[in-house]
Every structure is written in structure tokens, then in C-alpha cells.
Amino acid sequence: MNPLEILQIVVERLEKLAFHYMVAGSFASTVFGELRYTQDADIVVNLQRGSVEDLVQIFSPDFYIDRSQVEAAIGRGSSFNIIHVKSAFKVDLFMLTEGAFDQEAFGRRSPRLLNPEAGFSPYVQTPEDTILAKLRWYRQGGGISDQQWRDVLGILKVQRGLLDLAYLRKWAEKLELEDLLREAFADAGTGETI
Secondary structure (H helix, E strand, C coil), rough: EEEHHHHHHHHHHHHCCCEEEEEEEEHHHHHHCCCCCCCCCEEECCCCCHHHHHHHHCCCCCCEEHHHHHHHHHHHEEEEEEEEECCCCEEEEEEEEHHHHHHHCCCCCCCCCCCCCCCCCEEEHHHHHHHHHHHHHHHHHCCHHHHHHHHHHHHHHHCCCCCCCHHHHHHHHHHHHHHHHHHHHHHHHCCCCC
């Protein structure tokens, strides 16, 4: 199975449980930017403590899932992963936080057709929110992740003229990412700026 097929299985199971989710990370940056291979998928999900048993049951036995990791992630508002047993493809599930940006980004998610043959249209983070999230990860990681930076530049290039610059400006200021966003626009060479 390829990563997109595994992502589809995960999303369909989350939807079966009526969990609200958003595909983010490298899959989102590939949707809006430049195509690249990824070794995992990131999904933001709104889970509650009472959903642990349902989650473990629906992903077992074809995914490795650790009940204690799920419980800890929900309690801390962090993340846990599930691993597709046959392919070893990893899916990181991030708990939706109460942060203003995270809440707004989650509310802005929209369905995107990722696999026309299978009719697979999961909810995906917007390009603007993907840029901001990746810049935030880049800063938190000490500014050394070339892949995060390349993903941001890819989105800026492919989405040239289509991005909501006022939205980017507003959240870059609130998240203290204005310097990185300006630098990214300059590096992308699109002629756009905030």
C-alpha cells in the first residue's frame, strides 16, 4: 500500500467514529506546494478521553496503537502515533489545542480531492495555515529544518497570487513569525511580500 492509501484508511476510520480531523504537515504542503515523498502523515484530531477504546478497537490489529500513548496524548494535549503494520507507515495524530491559531486553522479546514479514482476528499489544512504551522515548527526547532523551509517555499511558489496575505500577516504578527514569513517570501522569489 502507498502512503495515500494508508492515509485514506485512517481518515475513513476517523470519520466512521465521527471524529473531527484535519490533514496537516507534509501531506498538506504537498497538496498546495511541491510534490515530495513523505515517510509519515500528520493529522490534527479533536479527541476526548471517552474515545480511547473506540479508537484502539477501530485501528487494531492492522495498525500498531498503544492505548497508554493515546491516553497520555489526550491528557497532555500532545500527540501519539499509529503505525500501519504491513508497510510500517506512521501516522502522527496531534490533539487539537485550545490555542487561538490552532482553533482558527481547524475551523478553516476544507475538503480537498486527493485521490479522484477513489473519491477521497479528506479535510485538509489551508495553504495559509500550513505555511504558518510550518514556520512555527521551523522556529521551535531552532531554524534548522531544511525540509520545513522548503515546504513553505514550495507553497509560496505554487500558490503565488492565491494566498490570503492579510490573513498571513495577521497570524504571523500574533505568532511572532513576521521575520520568517518575510524571509520566506524573499527566498521564494515570487515578488509577493507581507
